[in-house]
Amino acid sequence: MTSPRQLSPQQQTDNATSAVLERLPTLTHRGLVVEAPPGAGKSTLVAQAAEALARSxxxxxxxxxxxxxxxxxxxxxxxxxxxxxxxxxxAADHAVPDDLRAHSVRIDTRIEHLERSADVIVGTAMKWATVTDRRWPWAVIDEAYQMRSDTLLRIAALFDQALFVGDPGQLDPFSTVRTDRFAGMSHDPMHSAVAVLLANNPDLPVHYLPVSWRLPPSAIPLIGDAFYPSTPFQAGSNETDRTLKFSIAGMRTPADQVIEHAARTGWALFELPARISHRLDNEAIHAVLGIAELLLARATIATCEENPEGHVLRPGDIAIGTAHRSQAYHIRALVARHHPRLHGVTVDTANRLQGCERRITIALHPLSGRSDASAFHLEAGRLCVLTSRHRHACIVVARAGIAEILDAHPSTALARPGLTDKIPDGWEAHHTVLAHLAQHTVHARARPRRWRG
Structure with missing residues (x-):
């Protein structure tokens, strides 16, 4: 027999996908779970499974x-x-993109207008929860680790069996209301649907997608160790497939050094002086914008297995990730008013960047400039999303002193019985990332003082 190590990444993916699709028709359990790392082809599997189930x-x-x-x-x-x-x-209040209509997709707010004339019907979990008088043999649930367990309860009566596809390293479900009174209980709605499903059905089959087609080989050791220690995976590309080169020489500034280091190694940390700052840290934000502008100004050429002849970096190839909406709003406002070269760069929070893929990601570290380490900023899934959107390189911008902040603020949360997460504790994940980035740090130098005359 051929060892999995001897198979190509494509063969491993094909085998894993075939194993899932072949098992569905004969499945005797209520569900099947597929876990996948970032960029492993979850959407492709969901589409393949939906097509196969619609036929059968x-x-x-x-x-x-x-x-x-x-x-x-x-x-x-x-x-x-x-x-x-x-x-x-x-939903009636959702503006469906015009290009969906161009594909001759039927669009409606009521299931009874669609079920007799459609093979596959796609909607949000909350919209499906409004359907109360229908039942289907199968359903496919995408991004199942983002679904709250109470949401699964609301739609469980709609199908006999389901395929759950998701990434256990992404952000946990969230709520805008306090849910402390449910903590530690088996029916805590803030647990993910998959976590509760597996806890109550331990015999449920679980499959894995073993290859990330997004992340380069340089990203696998860090992302795997920090966020997926129990589900190893590999990169679909080779070490030499993806490169970043600059058509225009730099000025040897710290920003030049950080993008050149990221081009060589796939990682870089642009470290500003330690300081407790406002959430809208202007120095850090302008550093992020300056790095993005420099990538474009130096006419960066990206090559990959899909484009070996090279591609000149455009704004749409860059994503800027933040922890807070206010930070994303502020950066977008600055881009709109003062940085026309950056029009087209994606700027958003980790929550909104889930599923996003860009050639280069610039992430504003969640703990940069903070005086404490709150549960929100420590959530491992948030850091995982910010550091796993890239195909070529990830550049993190942060103030010095994050390791000291972590050590000075140990967890004070009460230990409660309940489900365990598949990814490490937030402290552990942050320290793992910081230890790796310590090898890729470029220190920002103070700006020279201007003479007045």
């Missing part, structure tokens, strides 16, 4: 967690499976 079992509901995820899946299904009658179940 009739109309197949596909359930995602956000409208943007639903719109993306609908486009994927319409493009890859034009023979399928794909429908979009939507």
């Amino acid at each position: 079992s009739g109309p197949c509901p596909v359930i995602a967690q956000t409208n943007s995820q639903v719109d993306h899946l609908v486009k994927r299904l319409a493009h890859d499976y034009p023979h399928l009658r794909t429908a979009r179940l939507t």
Whole structure:
């Protein structure tokens, strides 16, 4: 027999996908879980499974967690499976993108208008929760680790069996109301749907996608050690497949040094002097914008296995990630007013960047400039998302002193019985990332004082 180590990344992915699709028709359990690292092809598997189940079992509901995820899946299904009658179940107040209509996708707010004329019906979990008088043999649930357990309870009566596909390293479900009174209970709604599902059904089969087609080989050791210690995976590309080169020479500034280091190694930490700062840290924010502008000003050329001849970096190839919405709003406002070269750069929070993929990511560290280490800023999933969106390189901008902040603020949360996370504790994940980035640190120098005359 051929050892998995002897198989190519594509063969490993094909084998893992085939194992899932072949098991669905004969599955005797209520569900099957597929776990995947960032960029492993979850959307591809969801589309393949929906097409196969639609052929064998009739109309197949596909359930995602956000409208943007639903719109993306609908486009994927319409493009890859034009023979399928794909429908979009939507809320009345959601503005469906015009390009969905261009794919001849049926769009409606009521399930009874879609079920007889569609092979696959895609909608958010909250929209599917409004359907109360229908039942299907199968459903496919995308980004299942982002689904709250109480949401799964609301839709569980809609299907006999389900395929759950998700990334255990992404952000946990969240709520805008306090849920402390549920902590430690088996029915805590803040547990992910998959965590509760597996806790109550320990015999449920779990499959894994073993290859990340997004992350370069340089990212696998850190992302794997920090966030996926129990589910090893590898990169789909080789060490030499992806390169970043600069057509224009730099000025030997710290910003030049940081992008050149990131181009060589795939990682860089641009470290500002230690200081407790406001959430809108202007120095850090301008450092982020300066790095993004420099990548474009130096006409960076990115090569990869999909584009070996090279591609000149454009604004749409860069993502800027933050922890807070106010930071993202502020950066977008600065781009709109003062940085026309950056128009088209994606700027958003880790929550909104889930599923996003760009050639280069610039992340403002969640703990940069803080005086404490709160549960929000320590969440391992937030740091995982910020550091795993890139195909070529990730540059982190932060103030010095984060390790000291972590050590000075140990966890004070009460130990409660309940489900255990698949990813490490936030302190452990942050320290693992910091230890790795210590080898890739470029220190920002103070600006020279201007003479007045």
